[in-house]
Amino acid sequence: MNLTKLIFANIAPFLLVLAFGTTEAxxxxxxxxxxxxxxxxxxxxxxxxxxxxxxxxxxxGTNVVFEARFAEGHLDRLPGFAAELVSKGVDVIATYGGPPTNAARNATTTIPIVAALVADPVAIGVAATLERPGGNITGITNNDPELAAQQFGILKELFPNLSRVAILSDSDIPGADASGLAPIERANVAAARAVGIAPQVLKVRGPTPDFDTAFKAMVGERAEVLVVLEVPAPFRDRKRVAELAAAHRIPTMFWGGASDAGGLMACGTSFTNTYPRVPIYVDRILKGAKPADMPFEVISRREFVINLKTARDLGLTIPAEVLKRADRVID
Structure with missing residues (x-):
């Protein structure tokens, strides 16, 4: 072994340690x-x-800095906020809801986005499929394609003669078709008609949604029940919606996880279950995972809650068979 080879053989391990140590540092x-x-x-x-x-x-402050933007109900601010985040050079963007996700995807096709609270990522064009999103967006959804049918089935069982229902939504959610209805609205309209109920879709808009006018329209159309969708304005002001419904003596069906609103019923997957999953996706992306190859995780655990206090206030008796199916009863 010549001198050069001998020297290299002796220092090579130290060079490897130095190289790996530098990478770790x-x-x-x-x-x-x-x-x-x-x-x-x-x-x-x-x-x-x-x-x-x-x-x-x-x-x-040490190895992570947060750049958070809150629209506070002014959803028209979201595109500007998304552009700010892109200009800040963020490594990933977490979005909560359809409008923020839509704003972020319009602002960048390269920065990874982790989306939550998007009702139907495929229907609004966020992902090619849930299994392989194919772009720079992945995340978690509590979308339940069978939820609307289940909710209207319960309503029909509870109110056999139910013929007219109001559906409360938000004007700012993405994905509206030529009829002006977004995917979540179309699903509820179809589910209502499937069991012989005439639907009335009413849309409000933040930051100061006009719920009074919406309820006046419900009363004018003789709505017998209100289905409240998991969309921005009703989501934020769900307790106000429940109070107005009680004042007009209209029974309500909210989405899963909204039993805190005080409505008659809440049924479906809980939006809060998506929150702990977002950081896990963010961590995986920061460690090198690509959104295009990361399947959307679907939260599928449903919860059915009945509020007996609200039922009594409305003068309603909940059938025993319906009560048996409840995961939780508020008394």
Missing amino acids: QQASKVYRVGALFNGRPDVAFETLRKELARLGYVE
């Missing part, structure tokens, strides 16, 4: 910028993002 010194877009104000969703990323080893 670079990774440790990397400060990730995590963007986040919200329809409303700071709440449990943002706190969950921060706390769960901390649990995964991201220390705020």
Whole structure:
């Protein structure tokens, strides 16, 4: 062995250690910028993002910085906020709701986006398929294609002679077709008609939704029940919606996880179940995973809640068979 080979053989292990040590040091010194877009104000969703990323080893101010933007009901601000996040050079954007996701995807086709609270990612063009999104967006959805049919089935069982129902939605959700209805609205209209109920779709718009006019229209059309969709304005002001419905003596069906509103019933998957999953997706992307190859996770656990206090206030008796199917009864 000549002198050069002998020297290299002796120092090679140290060079490898130095190289790997440098890589680890670079990774440790990397400060990730995590963007986040919200329809409303700071709440449990943002706190969950921060706390769960901390649990995964991201220390705020040390190896992660948050760039969060809150529209506070002014959804027209979202495109500008999305553009700001892109200009900040964030490594990933977490979006909560259809409008923020739509704003983010219009702002960038390269920065990874983790979407939550999007009713139907495929229907609004966010993903090619749930299994292989194919672009820069993946995430978690509590979309339940069978939910509308289940809700209207329960309503028909509870009110056998039900003939007219109001459906409360939001003008700002994406994906409307030529009829002006977004996918979640079309699903509910179809489910109502399938059981012989005439639907009346009413849309409000934030930040100051005109619920009074919406309820006046319901009363004018003699709506017997109100189905409240999981969309921005009713989502934020669900307790106000429940109060107005009670004042007009209209029974309500809310989405799963909205039993805190005080309506008669809530049925479906819970939006809060999506919150802890977002940081996991963000972490995987920061470690190199590609959104195009990451399937949308579908939250599928349904919850059916009946509020007996509200039923009594409305003078309703809930059949025993319906009560037996409830996962939880509020008394």
